[in-house]
Amino acid sequence: MILRAAVVLAALLTCAAAPPPGASSCSGCHGGVAPLPVLAGRNPADVVAALDAFRAGTKPATVMDRIAKGFTHDETVAIAAWVVVQR
Amino acid sequence: MTRRNLLTTATALLATPSLARAQAAPRVVVIGGGFGGATAARFVHRADPRIEVTLVEANADFTACPFSNEVIAGFRDIAAQRFTYRAIAADGVRLVNAEATAVDPAARRVTLGDGTLLAYDRLILSPGIDIVWGGLPGYDEAAADRMPHAWKAGAQTLLLRRQLEAMPDGGVVVISAPANPYRCPPGPYERASLIAAWLKANRPRSKLLLLDAKDVFSKQKLFQAAWAQLYPGLLEWVSLSDGGKVTRVDPASNSFETDFGSHKADVGNVIPPQRAGRIAALAGVADRTGWCPIDPVTFESKLRPNIHVVGDAAIAGAMPKSAFAANAQAKVCADAVALLLAGSAPAEPRLINTCYSLVAPGYGISVAGVYRPLNGLLTDIDGAGGTSPLNATAAQRTQEAEYADAWFKTITHEVFG
Numbered sequence: 395m396i397l398r399a400a401v402v403l404a405a406l407l408t409c410a411a412a413p414p415p416g417a418s419s420c421s422g423c424h425g426g427v428a429p430l431p432v433l434a435g436r437n438p439a440d441v442v443a444a445l446d447a448f449r450a451g452t453k454p455a456t457v458m459d460r461i462a463k464g465f466t467h468d469e470t471v472a473i474a475a476w477v478v479v480q481r
Numbered sequence: 482m483t484r485r486n487l488l489t490t491a492t493a494l495l496a497t498p499s500l501a502r503a504q505a506a507p508r509v510v511v512i513g514g515g516f517g518g519a520t521a522a523r524f525v526h527r528a529d530p531r532i533e534v535t536l537v538e539a540n541a542d543f544t545a546c547p548f549s550n551e552v553i554a555g556f557r558d559i560a561a562q563r564f565t566y567r568a569i570a571a572d573g574v575r576l577v578n579a580e581a582t583a584v585d586p587a588a589r590r591v592t593l594g595d596g597t598l599l600a601y602d603r604l605i606l607s608p609g610i611d612i613v614w615g616g617l618p619g620y621d622e623a624a625a626d627r628m629p630h631a632w633k634a635g636a637q638t639l640l641l642r643r644q645l646e647a648m649p650d651g652g653v654v655v656i657s658a659p660a661n662p663y664r665c666p667p668g669p670y671e672r673a674s675l676i677a678a679w680l681k682a683n684r685p686r687s688k689l690l691l692l693d694a695k696d697v698f699s700k701q702k703l704f705q706a707a708w709a710q711l712y713p714g715l716l717e718w719v720s721l722s723d724g725g726k727v728t729r730v731d732p733a734s735n736s737f738e739t740d741f742g743s744h745k746a747d748v749g750n751v752i753p754p755q756r757a758g759r760i761a762a763l764a765g766v767a768d769r770t771g772w773c774p775i776d777p778v779t780f781e782s783k784l785r786p787n788i789h790v791v792g793d794a795a796i797a798g799a800m801p802k803s804a805f806a807a808n809a810q811a812k813v814c815a816d817a818v819a820l821l822l823a824g825s826a827p828a829e830p831r832l833i834n835t836c837y838s839l840v841a842p843g844y845g846i847s848v849a850g851v852y853r854p855l856n857g858l859l860t861d862i863d864g865a866g867g868t869s870p871l872n873a874t875a876a877q878r879t880q881e882a883e884y885a886d887a888w889f890k891t892i893t894h895e896v897f898g
Contacts, residue, residue: 412820412828416851418812419833422805425891429883456869456881457835457849464831464851464865 414472416465421480433477441474442467506533507822510591510601512581512760514538514566516545517792517807518607519896522574524815525605532822535599536569537591539580543897546665547804548889549634553641554675555683556842562634564897584764586785603818605780606766606773607792607811608758609633610664610802613771616754617657619730627732628749631672632664644748645676651686652747655737657727658693662772663755664793664802666699667848671838672750674704677712678841690744691718692737693725699801700838700848700868707840727751757794764788772796777854778829779821780814789814798858799850806834808892829854831862837885845869845881 424433433441447453448462449470465473509532511522522536543564551557570576577599583592584604591599612630614621620628629644631637645654654676658669673691680687689712698704708716719725724741731738736745756762756771766773766782773790774783777798782788791814792807800806809832817827835849850866852859869881 412816413812415829415853416831416833418816419809419831421812421895422808422833422892423835423884423888425895427887427890427894430887430891456877456884457847460849460865460867461833461835461851462865464833464862469831 413476415469417473417476420473420477424477434480436478438471438474438478441478442470445470445474506531507602508533508535508600509603509605509818509822510535510537510599511605511607512537512591513607513609513758513792514540514543514569515607515609515792515807516804516892516896517609517811518605519543519566519569520808520811521605521607521791521815521818523569523572523896524812525818526572526574528816528819529823530573532819533575534573535575535577535601536566537577537579537581537593537599538566539578539594541578542566544634544638545804545889545893546632546634546668549631549638550668550672550675551839551842552634552638553631553645553672554679555642555645556675556679559634559639562638564893566897568898581760582763584760584788586765586788589787601787602822603787603789604764605789605791605811605814605818606758606761606764606794607790607807608760609793610755611758613754613756617659617727617730617751619732620751620753624730624732624751628730628735628746628751630751630753632668632752632755641748641750645679648684648687648747650684652684652688653745654680654687654689654748654750655744655746656689656691656750656752657730657737658691658695658698658752659754660694662802663752666801666803667704667836667838669693669752670698670700670704671840673716673718674707674712674838674840675842677708677716681712681715687715687747689716690746691716691725692727692739692744693718693720694727696721699836700846702871703846703868704838704840706871707844707846711841711844757790761790761794766790767794768796770796777857777859779817779827780810781817789818796858798852799861800832800834800852800859801836801848801850803834803836804892805836805888806832808896809833832859834866835888837881837888839882839885843882844878845883845885846878847881847885 448458580594629641631641729738761767780789791810793802813830
């Protein structure tokens with residue numbers, strides 16, 4: 395019983411910890427070298443708003459408009475929540 | 482709580498049966514210290530510091546390919562391409578400076594050049610590419626001393642640079658580009674562009690001939706528009722249909738033969754056919770194409786269990802063979818390996834690629850893609866990705882060149898810094 399609870403807890407923790415789909419790619423560009431924006435420490439709502447605007451074509455972009463279209467709003471919310479807490 | 486702590490806690494709680502019985506930390510061996518392998522080693526360790534990670538790399542340091550075309554064209558020092566493994570070792574990854582000469586998938590053991598055996602629970606191969614010597618008739622290892630490929634950065638990069646510097650004005654540079662697939666799909670066209678930029682400024686009566694085994698290539702419209710604007714009469718691209726396919730090279734006369742004739746070069750650069758780095762075939766994970774079929778969720782080989790392949794060596798479907806892709810794949814693979822060792826199943830990933838090319842210093846273009854597993858392959862997500870707009874402003878081209886530079890600094894810091 396205890397073992398079973400531990401396994402369930404571990405599975406939950408593992409799910410919570412793993413990056414949401416697509417999120418681990420972001421640090422290839424966004425790691426703190428200007429002029430590429432840093433994501434760590436930002437308000438996740440701002441990151442979501444930027445990605446939504448890139449997807450809608452309402453925010454000027456070079457490449458992020460093309461990338462944002464690969465994700466839904468909900469997927470973007472999950473990615474934003476993860477990237478802002480990475481070191 | 483950081484992700485690292487969560488994963489560690491989860492792993493410790495799970496105490497996977499086989500590993501718990503053995504009372505030993507799980508062992509991951511990574512072969513190849515380029516963008517894929519160095520990333521994988523670092524991120525397996527980060528995902529679960531309990532895992533003993535060993536990175537096997539034959540070279541003492543790393544010379545990066547992205548931006549090496551700028552070195553060839555004299556716009557950049559090769560020192561800017563060089564990176565060490567010191568920070569990775571300081572993380573707690575065990576670094577082994579040796580060549581891996583064999584893999585025994587049944588015994589889960591890697592053999593090193595001096596006979597040392599390394600046992601693994603999971604093996605990650607990121608061996609990059611090997612040149613298929615003789616794949617283009619006349620092009621063997623000795624020929625590369627006369628007609629450099631410069632498709633692995635380092636001595637070959639500098640050799641091609643020296644040849645260009647020694648060429649008198651009015652000379653002819655010939656580059657041959659291979660059929661797909663090969664490392665860095667837009668690379669031959671960026672190289673031709675940057676060499677043309679150098680010729681225009683320094684050897685203005687010279688010509689550059691780009692002989693191609695293809696009719697279509699990456700970022701084609703953007704390159705061709707830039708060539709018409711910047712290098713008219715200097716850079717000539719000859720497509721497959723127009724007789725551009727090189728069928729033989731002759732290093733003695735520095736010439737390229739096609740079905741329609743022979744082109745003698747003052748500087749000849751052969752970008753030859755390629756396959757996965759040698760250890761892939763030795764491990765039994767390369768198929769008849771010379772490349773490695775993988776599961777698109779875990780990057781585990783479809784041919785051998787417990788061996789994962791990332792980077793240029795992998796058959797990654799729509800994902801190109803780029804440093805960005807290798808890094809993105811390695812992070813997904815590292816998380817998958819840590820989860821598998823903890824007895825969990827990784828979720829379906831999504832991956833991004835962004836790839837910049839320079840058509841002149843300060844003039845950048847890009848291609849991007851977003852990918853997900855579909856029918857066993859990494860597949861483009863419809864409506865996402867694509868190239869920079871054809872009608873972009875000069876300011877946007879400058880901005881993309883600045884982003885390219887920042888990307889290189891960022892990714893090399895993530896991998897080696």
